[in-house]
Amino acid sequence: MTEVEDYGRQIFEAISYANEFPVVKEKLLIMFDKLIEELSELIDEDELNDYKKAKKVVEKIPENEVEELCFTVESLYGDVENYPSYF
Secondary structure (H helix, E strand, C coil): CHHHHHHHHHHHHHHHHCCCCCCCCHHHHHHHHHHHHHHCCCHHHHHHHHHHHHHHHHHHHHHHHHHHHHHHHHHHCCHHCCCHHCC
């Protein structure tokens, strides 16, 4: 299993939180920071660590591969038809 598969749900949530599709790397990382901050009081430490690890996965991905990451995660966890203005 790849890191993207391991943390796909968390990456999908950060993409969804951005309210655009696909998301550029810088904005995706900002969305992770916001999610981590907002969830820190709501979820247990293990689950919060999964968000932090997912952010690290995104940090390692080259900028030119983030769009592909968005589509991969979206195909696993969401419906791209929710973003008709970007197609």
